[in-house]
Amino acid sequence: MTATLEVRNVSKTFESDNGDRIQALAPANLGVKQGEFLSIIGPSGCGKSTLFNIIGGMIPPDSGEVIVNGVSVSGPHKDIGMVFQEESTFPWRTVLDNVAFSLEVAGMEKKERLEKARHFVELVGLTGFEHHFPHQLSGGMRQRTAIARTLASEPRILLMDEPFGALDEQTRLLLGDKLLKICDALKQTTMLITHNITEAVQLSDRVAVMSYRPGTIMRTIDIELPRPRDSELISTDKFAGYVGRIWEDLRMEADRGMKAAGEA
């Protein structure tokens, strides 16, 4: 259950509070191959989250289209599963009921959906916590619950917006390992939005570097590190080489972003 994703000439302009028109995305083009893990990395304000919301169908693009397996889609789509940046578990549901949510709204019978949800709880390593409520869990465990909830709907494309953004670096690396295992198991087409270079290199088959506003894909870099991987990889020269190369591309853009933020 996997698919290709293509973003063709997608652009978006917003009107700011004082009436200025801000071009968040210049026409952006990008393709994700079947089963590929692609990260999009860019400085703050480069329109990464705008791209995420357009692909997920939360907001319409001004121009261009999002194509899943060769078919143009608009609006939220069942083939695309989204994992949001902010805390998004339902505080009134247990871990198991959170994970079963998408199955429940799809009308699956209780016994069947709980069984299926259990499988995904196990996949993200939360077995034993099925009946805990989110407030009883750490931030990392809550984000894993959210990921399991999205995976349980078996989307053909997994779309994640800085899912580990609010977590500390060590937790982030460990969750990265978990995510690597999950991806190896599911061979899921995945697009990850991030501002963390280490995370992008650790997880991806390919990293797309975005420019500062108006955001566009500047280049993509193939990460030719062996799989299965884990976080021990970050001590290797090859890993450092990729991080260095991406930073080289990113540095000027991040600098532009910082200057613009300073002026504002």
Next chain:
Amino acid sequence: MAQTSMNSGLRRQVLTLQVLTPAVVVILWELIARSGILYEGVVPTILEVASAFWNELSSPELYHHFGVTLMELFGGFTIATLVGVVTGIALGSRPFVSSVADPFLSSLATTPKIIFLPVVMLIFGIGPESKVALGALGGFFPIALSTMSGTLNVRPVLVNVGKALNLTRWQMLIKIYLPSLVGPIIRGMRLGLGVTIIAILLGEIKLSNAGLGFLAIEYYNTFHIASMYSILIIIFLTALSINAVMSYISQRFDRA
């Protein structure tokens, strides 16, 4: 949680004072009653109040009026809750409409509902229906306002989770909005219940033919002051227990 952090000696002092306060009030009452400072009968002795209280408890008439007040409360509060929650969600899910409605709702909410008594009398008459209407009107505003602000503050990311899964409007309401609103609704209900009780009793006292408020004012008019006090005590105890039930419910369900 101030009480849990108190040491046990301090806690015992607090408890002692809390027990002593009503005892002091009772003693003062008795002293005033016996001193003859006030007109005879205005402050009956404790014994007189106690015997009137006992008489009330053993009279079937009390239970009739008690039942009327409870039914009015139940009816008024149920209507206030249902209409308040629906209105709150309807307004809160449209930020533009809610910003238009907010000043009207807020100013009406602080208006004493008793000024509507003549209007509800005209429409519903002197019986329990007009008290139900008055109570519903009173409880409606806090519940609607609390639900509205709760709806405006439902976390957008949770709504987005629902959108991403293509939830129907109904599923969105049942699975995302209502569970998010449990806290605000219960908080609104707690405030609303107090207002409903006040509105209903005021209505009964002003113009009615049944209910505890009516009974109290009847005893006042016929100068059965000890009986009047015993009705006031019954009203007080009833409000106290309703409030206790309500705070139990809110602690049980409001995790915010």
